[in-house]
Amino acid sequence: MEQIPLEHILLLSALLFSIGVFAVISKRHAVVVLMGIELIFNAANLNLVAFSRHDPALLQGQLFSLFVIVVAAAEAAVALAIVLRVYQYFKTAHVNEVVSADNK
Template identity: 70%
Template sequence: MNNIPLIPVLLLGAVLFCLGILAVITKRHAIVVLMGIELIFNAANLNLVAFNRHQPDLMQGQVFSVFVMVIAAAESAVALAIILKVYSYFKTVNLDQIRHETDV
């Protein structure tokens, strides 16, 4: 049952985290930035579950993972509501255009 070694799973989590950071830093579309943040949360969840698989007596990894998923879902709902309001006001979700319109 515990056939997958810990290091490859942690490396996958690191790759997901880096891709999420890259999306947040380089992309200017608000929805893509939110997707990058979700990748970061999923990388953290993957690491928590991986560590829990190597300490099966402790359920802390799975419990923390569930808390992170609940918080991420609530955060996504709030962020999407903010994006909808920004779109209704500025008629765009491009972060560069929103910044330039508020500077003028």
């Protein structure tokens, strides 16, 4: 079976990371910002697994990737709970409107 070159995997990871950063910086809706953060986590996981696969004797990258997945799941649950509470209080999930309403 032919392996995918490491450079292609790293390029895909960089693309995922860039899309995630763009979503975090440019979008105003809190759920979209959370999705961007998840894309950034997935790009990091892809790098960890790719480098771990590059050196099969070491499994630290795969183990650390599992840890990042657990942290990302916990972060998503807590962040969505916070977004729901903010929505109940401010009646909006747009980050800019919540920040401007807080300053009044």
